[in-house]
Structures are given as structure tokens and as C-alpha cells.
Amino acid sequence: MYLTIRTIYQKIREYDVLDKRKTVTALKAGEDRAVLLGLSMVLFSAVTYFILGITMVRAYRDSVWTEESSCTVLNSSIIAEINCSYSCGAECRRSSRYPCLQVFISVNSSGRVLQLSHNEEAQEANPECFYIPKCRKEYSVSHALVTDISERLKAYGQVPCYCDPTGQQDSALLTRLYGRRAVLSSLLWPTCTLVMGTLIVAMVKLTQYLSILCEQISRIKR
Numbered sequence: 001m002y003l004t005i006r007t008i009y010q011k012i013r014e015y016d017v018l019d020k021r022k023t024v025t026a027l028k029a030g031e032d033r034a035v036l037l038g039l040s041m042v043l044f045s046a047v048t049y050f051i052l053g054i055t056m057v058r059a060y061r062d063s064v065w066t067e068e069s070s071c072t073v074l075n076s077s078i079i080a081e082i083n084c085s086y087s088c089g090a091e092c093r094r095s096s097r098y099p100c101l102q103v104f105i106s107v108n109s110s111g112r113v114l115q116l117s118h119n120e121e122a123q124e125a126n127p128e129c130f131y132i133p134k135c136r137k138e139y140s141v142s143h144a145l146v147t148d149i150s151e152r153l154k155a156y157g158q159v160p161c162y163c164d165p166t167g168q169q170d171s172a173l174l175t176r177l178y179g180r181r182a183v184l185s186s187l188l189w190p191t192c193t194l195v196m197g198t199l200i201v202a203m204v205k206l207t208q209y210l211s212i213l214c215e216q217i218s219r220i221k222r
Contacts, residue, residue: 034204041197048190056186059178063120064164071105071161071172074113076150078102078143082126084135098142100129101150105172107163114172116161127171 080100085093103116117123118131125132131149133142153159162173176182 031204031208035201038197038200038204041193041200045190045194045197048193049187052183052186052190056178056183059120060180060183063176063178064166064169065120065162065173065176067163067165069110069161069163070108071114071116071159072108073116073153073157073159074104074106076101076103076130076153078146078150079128081139082129086135086137088137094137096135096137096142097139098133098135099146100126101131101146102128103130103150103153105159105161107161107172108158110163110167112163112167114161114163114170116159116172116174119173119175119177121177123171123173130174 078099079102081097082100083095084098085095088094104113105116106113115127116130117127122129122132131146133145136142159174162176163169164172
């Protein structure tokens with residue numbers, strides 16, 4: 001009778017030890033996955049920071065149009081037609097035209113008369129034209145779009161603008177592609193990813209430390 005009870009007790013004990021081992025193994029695997037996820041998020045944020053640093057942040061830092069001001073539209077008119085090409089299929093290019101809208105403004109703070117460009121891309125593509133529309137087959141569509149922009153500028157009269165504070169540039173921008181708000185917004189998501197990944201790794205390591213500490217305390221009590 002005593003041997004039977006002892007045998008049953010040993011079997012129950014073996015099952016308990018086996019269950020504990022399975023639980024520890026499952027917890028260990030889950031912790032490894034959590035650490036891997038956290039490190040992946042940190043690595044992703046680092047790569048994103050690098051890409052943004054060599055694109056948006058550099059463009060924002062190197063921009064000369066940093067002074068925000070208010071400008072008065074003096075003249076807005078179409079002065080020429082610029083040749084362009086558009087895609088008509090695989091390895092197929094055809095010629096078309098777009099109207100060149102020239103806009104002059106007066107900076108209210110200094111009284112300087114400058115030529116206005118829509119953004120940095122328009123300034124680099126053709127500094128004489130305010131806006132560079134997409135090259136289309138139908139010239140009438142581009143002309144109607146540019147005419148509408150011209151009429152809107154005349155109706156507004158007062159528009160915000162970005163100027164060169166040193167006064168070396170004879171042009172101003174209506175909007176900046178890589179302004180302070182755009183840069184901060186682009187840095188928000190990788191920052192959140194970095195913080196979350198770091199927290200995940202830190203929480204797993206803290207849990208492991210507390211588990212080891214509890215085990216050491218339990219051994220001392222025994």
C-alpha cells in the first residue's frame with residue numbers, strides 16, 4: 001500500500017516538473033521573440049533616421065529660404081510656353097507644352113520685389129515659372145490649371161512667403177517642401193518606434209531580472 005502511494009506521488013511529481021519545464025520553455029521563447037521584436041523596431045528607427053537625415057533634414061538645413069513673411073502679389077501672368085515630354089507607354093515619349101506662369105511679389109517687411117516660386121522643386125526645375133504642371137498631352141488642360149492658379153493668386157492679394165534673410169536670393173517661395181513642421185512630423189514615427197522598441201527590451205530584461213531575484217529568494221527561504 002505504501003509503495004503504491006509512493007509510486008503515484010512520484011508520477012504526479014514528475015508531471016509537475018514536466019509542466020514547469022514546458023512553462024519555462026514557453027516563457028523563454030516568448031521573451032526571445034519580444035526582445036527580437038524590440039531590437040527590430042530599434043534597428044528600423046535607426047535606418048529611418050539615417051534616410052531622413054540625408055534627405056529631409058539635409059534639405060531643411062541647406063535651404064536658404066528660411067524667413068517667413070507676408071507678401072503682396074504685384075503681377076501674375078503667363079509669359080511663355082515651355083516644351084516638355086510625357087510618357088505614352090513603355091519606351092515611348094512624346095512632346096507637349098505647358099504655360100509658364102510668372103509671379104512677382106513685394107515683401108511687406110522689407111519692400112523688396114521678388115519673383116515667386118511654388119516650392120523648391122519648381123525653383124530648381126525652372127526659376128522663371130511659378131508652377132511646373134505635369135506634362136500632359138492636352139495643352140488646354142495645363143493652360144486651364146495654370147490660369148486658375150493665376151486668378152487665385154490675384155484674388156488673394158496677400159500670400160505667405162519664404163525669403164532669404166541674407167537678401168542674396170532674388171526669389172521667394174510660396175511653400176517649403178521640407179519645412180520645420182514637415183521635418184518634425186517625419187521624425188515623429190521613428191521616434192515612437194525607437195521608444196516602443198526600447199521599452200519592450202527593457203521590460204523583458206526587467207522581468208527576467210525579477211524572476212531570477214524571486215528564485216534566489218525562494219532558495220534562501222528553503
